[in-house]
Amino acid sequence: MAIPGYDASNVAEYALESAGARVALVAGVVPDEFGLEKSVSEPPAESLADPIDLVDSEDLKAVEAVRIALVYDPSRLPPGASPTDVAVAVETEDGWDRLLSTVDLEETTVTAVLNDRPPGSTVVAAFDGSDETTEGTDRSDGTE
Template structure:
């Protein structure tokens, strides 16, 4: 999974196939412990997939970019919701915070690209009806 603007040889990629989750990282140090696993946390009410844990996130050093891509189930959208109202959300101290995300309707994936590590280590694809300028492909 490429990160726009970065040489692919500098990108470390991790996939959790059975959960439909991928992450790509550009960082000075990506430890061997870094990876993905299903989270034991309860999903938020508006989750469209199971939560994913970014293992070893705090051990990343000199982070330049993190790209998180999650498969979601569009049948879990609330009645009348737009299929573009999907975002990657990260679990923070006060709940789940949606990130600026791009929705791919054909692949039913949602992707967020950050210039630093996310505020928390647990992420999920969720319903988000806020108007924050997300792009749809």
């Protein structure tokens, strides 16, 4: 899973295939314990998949890029919702914040690329029917 603009040899990749979650990152320090696991956190009502924990993400240092890709279940979208109204949401102290995201309709994945570590360690694919997203939401036609 490449991160546009970065040499693949500098990208560390992690996957939790059973949950359809993938993370790629470029960072000066990636702790050995970093990884992905299913979360015990209560997902938001708009969740389209099970939440995932980014283990030891707070110990990432000198982060240049993080790419989070999550599979979602389009059948969980509310009636009449657009299949492009999906975003990666991250749990913060104030609730669930939606990140700038791109939807791939063919693969039923949603991807967020950040230039720093996420503002929380639990992420989920969620319905994004509002315009209230962290740095906006790119509603893509499935191309990246």
